[in-house]
Amino acid sequence: xxxxxxxxxxxxxxxxxxxxxxxxxxxxxxxxxxxxxxxxxxxxxxxxxxxxxxxxxxxxxxxxxxxxxxxxxxxxxxxxxxxxxxxxxxxxxxxxxxxxxxxxxxxxxxxxxxxxxxxxxxxxxxxxxxxxxxxxxxxxxxxxxxxxxxxxxxxxxxxxxxxxxxxxxxxxxxxxxxxxxxxxxxxxxxxxxxxxxxxxxxxxxxxxxxxxxxxxxxxxxxxxxxxxxxxxxxxxxxxxxxxxxxxxxxxxxxxxxxxxxxxxxxxxxxxxxxxxxxxxxxxxxxxxxxxxxxxxxxxxxxxxxxxxxxxxxxxxxxxxxxxxxxxxxxxxxxxxxxxxxxxxxxxxxxxxxxxxxxxxxxxxxxxxxxxxxxxxxxxxxxxxxxxxxxxxxxxxxxxxxxxxxxxxxxxxxxxxxxxxxxxxxxxxxxxxxxxxxxxxxxxxxxxxxx
Amino acid sequence: xxxxxxxxxxxxxxxxxxxxxxxxxxxxxxxxxxxxxxxxxxxxxxxxxxxxxxxxxxxxxxxxxxxxxxxxxxxxxxxxxxxxxxxxxxxxxxxxxxxxxxxxxxxxxxxxxxxxxxxxxxxxxxxxxxxxxxxxxxxxxxxxxxxxxxxxxxxxxxxxxxxxxxxxxxxxxxxxxxxxxxxxxxxxxxxxxxxxxxxxxxxxxxxxxxxxxxxxxxxxxxxxxxxxxxxxxxxxxxxxxxxxxxxxxxxxxxxxxxxxxxxxxxxxxxxxxxxxxxxxxxxxxxxxxxxxxxxxxxxxxxxxxxxxxxxxxxxxxxxxxxxxxxxxxxxxxxxxxxxxxxxxxxxxxxxxxxxxxxxxxxxxxxxxxxxxxxxxxxxxxxxxxxxxxxxxxxxxxxxxxxxxxxxxxxxxxxxxxxxxxxxxxxxxxxxxxxxxxxxxxxxxxxxxxx
Numbered sequence: 001x002x003x004x005x006x007x008x009x010x011x012x013x014x015x016x017x018x019x020x021x022x023x024x025x026x027x028x029x030x031x032x033x034x035x036x037x038x039x040x041x042x043x044x045x046x047x048x049x050x051x052x053x054x055x056x057x058x059x060x061x062x063x064x065x066x067x068x069x070x071x072x073x074x075x076x077x078x079x080x081x082x083x084x085x086x087x088x089x090x091x092x093x094x095x096x097x098x099x100x101x102x103x104x105x106x107x108x109x110x111x112x113x114x115x116x117x118x119x120x121x122x123x124x125x126x127x128x129x130x131x132x133x134x135x136x137x138x139x140x141x142x143x144x145x146x147x148x149x150x151x152x153x154x155x156x157x158x159x160x161x162x163x164x165x166x167x168x169x170x171x172x173x174x175x176x177x178x179x180x181x182x183x184x185x186x187x188x189x190x191x192x193x194x195x196x197x198x199x200x201x202x203x204x205x206x207x208x209x210x211x212x213x214x215x216x217x218x219x220x221x222x223x224x225x226x227x228x229x230x231x232x233x234x235x236x237x238x239x240x241x242x243x244x245x246x247x248x249x250x251x252x253x254x255x256x257x258x259x260x261x262x263x264x265x266x267x268x269x270x271x272x273x274x275x276x277x278x279x280x281x282x283x284x285x286x287x288x289x290x291x292x293x294x295x296x297x298x299x300x301x302x303x304x305x306x307x308x309x310x311x312x313x314x315x316x317x318x319x320x321x322x323x324x325x326x327x328x329x330x331x332x333x334x335x336x337x338x339x340x341x342x343x344x345x346x347x348x349x350x351x352x353x354x355x356x357x358x359x360x361x362x363x364x365x366x367x368x369x370x371x372x373x374x375x376x377x378x379x380x381x382x383x384x385x386x387x388x389x390x391x392x393x394x395x396x397x398x399x400x401x402x403x404x405x406x407x408x409x410x411x412x413x414x415x416x417x418x419x420x421x422x423x424x425x426x427x428x429x430x431x432x433x434x435x436x437x438x439x440x441x442x443x444x445x446x447x448x449x450x
Numbered sequence: 451x452x453x454x455x456x457x458x459x460x461x462x463x464x465x466x467x468x469x470x471x472x473x474x475x476x477x478x479x480x481x482x483x484x485x486x487x488x489x490x491x492x493x494x495x496x497x498x499x500x501x502x503x504x505x506x507x508x509x510x511x512x513x514x515x516x517x518x519x520x521x522x523x524x525x526x527x528x529x530x531x532x533x534x535x536x537x538x539x540x541x542x543x544x545x546x547x548x549x550x551x552x553x554x555x556x557x558x559x560x561x562x563x564x565x566x567x568x569x570x571x572x573x574x575x576x577x578x579x580x581x582x583x584x585x586x587x588x589x590x591x592x593x594x595x596x597x598x599x600x601x602x603x604x605x606x607x608x609x610x611x612x613x614x615x616x617x618x619x620x621x622x623x624x625x626x627x628x629x630x631x632x633x634x635x636x637x638x639x640x641x642x643x644x645x646x647x648x649x650x651x652x653x654x655x656x657x658x659x660x661x662x663x664x665x666x667x668x669x670x671x672x673x674x675x676x677x678x679x680x681x682x683x684x685x686x687x688x689x690x691x692x693x694x695x696x697x698x699x700x701x702x703x704x705x706x707x708x709x710x711x712x713x714x715x716x717x718x719x720x721x722x723x724x725x726x727x728x729x730x731x732x733x734x735x736x737x738x739x740x741x742x743x744x745x746x747x748x749x750x751x752x753x754x755x756x757x758x759x760x761x762x763x764x765x766x767x768x769x770x771x772x773x774x775x776x777x778x779x780x781x782x783x784x785x786x787x788x789x790x791x792x793x794x795x796x797x798x799x800x801x802x803x804x805x806x807x808x809x810x811x812x813x814x815x816x817x818x819x820x821x822x823x824x825x826x827x828x829x830x831x832x833x834x835x836x837x838x839x840x841x842x843x844x845x846x847x848x849x850x851x852x853x854x855x856x857x858x859x860x861x862x863x864x865x866x867x868x869x870x871x872x873x874x875x876x877x878x879x880x881x882x883x884x885x886x887x888x889x890x891x892x893x894x895x896x897x898x899x900x
Binding site for chain 1: 477478479604607608611612617618635636639640654656671673674675677694695697698699701702705706708709710712715721722723728730731734735737738739741742745746748749750753759767768769770771773774775777778784785786787789790795796800803807810811814815818822826849876879880883887
């Protein structure tokens with residue numbers, strides 16, 4: 001998005017050329033207008049003025065694209081009529097998202113300005129756990145009856161479609177809202193106008209439960225290439241739908257979360273520059289402390305072999321290389337397995353196959369590294385063959401152990417019900433560090449008769 | 451997916467109960483049938499037999515969900531008629547994907563069995579770079595003329611819609627295929643039947659260029675919540691469309707790729723268990739070698755301070771803790787920034803703000819760690835205050851340097867046109883390792899008068 005757009009909007013605002021501003025905004029997509037609004041100076045004044053200039057039909061779409069801080073600022077600037085106008089245009093799932101992010105006072109005003117029926121639905125959805133399909137769904141879908149003809153179905157879609165999040169997939173339910181079938185507008189368009197829905201609807205329906213994990217829902221939609229999936233309660237009654245745009249958001253958020261956890265950071269859902277220093281500190285310090293404590297074990301191992309090191313000080317010089325290579329080998333394996341677990345490519349039953357594969361890869365990697373190192377140690381560092389052999393043997397054994405630990409721990413963590421992502425680089429590195437030192441000193445003791 | 455489904459299919463196959471098999475498959479989604487097929491024993495025989503049992507209208511959908519090895523196996527087992535039947539049902543983008551993955555001999559057979567018109571389109575698409583919008587698009591969209599009424603538009607959709615990847619978004623073009631407007635079936639359904647398209651179509655169109663990076667396309671679709679986006683050539687003529695399911699696949703693949711690169715693995719697009727040992731070795735060994743070479747610099751630093759270490763052997767014990775904490779602090783910052791860069795949350799112009807924030811976070815983190823450590827070093831390790839001060843001062847400076855290096859390098863890499871993901875944990879760790887040792891020995895020299 002062009003920064004100059006924001007400048008231009010501000011210039012027009014200062015010149016009070018409101019008609020031109022309206023024209024400028026009309027020509028843009030709501031997401032772009034929202035971005036301009038995000039870039040406004042933080043004066044608490046420009047935003048409400050500019051927002052009021054927006055074409056009416058665009059206002060709610062822009063509102064929902066803005067970040068929480070600006071949404072709150074706007075709601076506080078709105079009078080009740082303005083707030084109600086925006087809320088009336090929002091889909092229920094968006095209103096729920098909004099409520100979940102606003103402080104209690106603002107939530108009360110939102111609920112007071114929502115019509116009673118919607119309020120009841122919102123309160124229902126708010127009861128579902130944060131990461132469940134129920135909290136992600138919207139209730140604005142098209143319901144049809146199985147006795148309807150194609151023409152009648154179109155009439156219903158025309159009459160009720162304007163407020164629905166999608167009209168392209170319609171749901172056939174009975175009077176108790178039991179989900180009987182699914183019919184798409186595509187099927188309706190390609191069918192004969194007099195055909196009856198129960199003859200053309202798909203009855204082999206894939207649906208998700210209200211309490212299903214939203215990440216699972218997103219993966220299911222991705223697997224089946226669904227643009228929308230129905231959400232049913234325990235009695236198989238249709239309660240809502242989840243659309244592909246929400247699934248896409250979940251996928252992106254989950255990947256961000258996994259990446260954070262893999263680098264020992266507690267995930268937050270705020271953008272980087274919107275997170276305060278203290279908040280960022282809080283997401284990082286527990287992991288640093290925990291990893292520091294584990295690293296002291298490595299120190300204890302060195303202390304135990306202090307006399308050996310004093311005799312062969314040269315051995316100290318290779319500690320960082322051995323630890324780093326071990327750590328890198330281990331995290332290569334662990335991160336690959338963590339991602340495969342989260343994509344569903346591997347599971348617990350594949351563990352023997354995974355370990356066997358990693359062991360062979362480790363022998364190849366360790367062998368290559370050892371040979372390269374052996375030459376370097378003899379030619380460049382001019383070490384004795386015995387010391388070079390200690391370093392290279394350690395390298396081979398460390399890589400083997402690192403790869404096996406790296407691929408096993410995430411699988412075991414998942415099996416035990418933990419999040420496998422925490423078994424990524426930082427933890428594997430700490431574990432492998434200690435192991436590589438023990439291997440190093442054991443081999444050194446044997447070969448160099450320390 | 452239930453493993454037992456595969457067992458049951460095999461049992462029915464052995465018992466030659468083909469009619470029951472057909473019934474079993476009909477009740478499933480193509481993606482599920484494909485998964486059953488993936489789990490078949492590798493005997494090269496069961497798969498072609500089972501595939502031939504599939505209901506005709508399901509065959510192509512199942513085929514496209516299978517992995518490349520099985521697709522190749524099937525194509526080799528097909529006669530020309532069978533191959534043509536499957537190819538006729540595929541969308542052009544799927545055929546292109548298939549061709550890109552098959553060996554040359556198979557590609558020739560595929561092209562020979564494609565009708566000339568499609569073959570021409572395929573050859574056109576194959577010319578676009580692998581990661582471009584052009585290579586991702588399909589050419590099966592609905593074209594309308596601006597003079598058409600809503601009723602005429604519906605007639606055209608009914609007549610041509612069956613073969614199109616989506617019918618819900620239709621494109622209004624002139625005789626030179628110049629993109630004039632977009633109209634959705636939703637708009638058509640809610641409009642008056644006699645209205646003319648040019649009065650209701652959206653003319654403010656967001657489109658992508660054939661050579662646009664497919665990751666950018668996916669982000670754009672996610673930003674605007676588009677289910678489909680038009681692809682135009684340099685002359686703004688409409689050449690294809692990209693649908694949300696492809697965008698979703700790109701997002702997932704890109705996240706997997708980023709995660710791989712962040713842990714020093716060359717990305718592959720094959721699932722873990724389908725990648726050979728030698729292939730996996732190739733994705734990992736260059737990085738291990740490169741990082742090993744950089745780690746030797748760390749060794750050289752230790753060698754330079756060998757005499758100092760001999761005098762204060764206790765200093766050696768804290769090397770792993772300092773290096774690990776530095777590495778972890780640095781990768782926390784770098785990975786957070788890399789992800790923010792790829793989500794578009796930050797860019798080069800934010801660098802001063804990023805560095806200032808990371809510096810403050812570093813002071814908080816380093817301070818916390820130093821205090822915790824100081825107490826531990828005095829109480830548990832019973833060190834002298836001077837040595838404890840050396841360790842804790844090093845910790846504070848190292849965390850500060852690590853965070854600043856960690857947040858700066860990815861931004862600079864991106865600015866210089868490199869992929870910022872390679873500036874993740876492994877590289878940052880290696881750089882920070884060397885720095886932390888230099889800091890350690892410098893502070894030690896000063897305070898302990900080595």
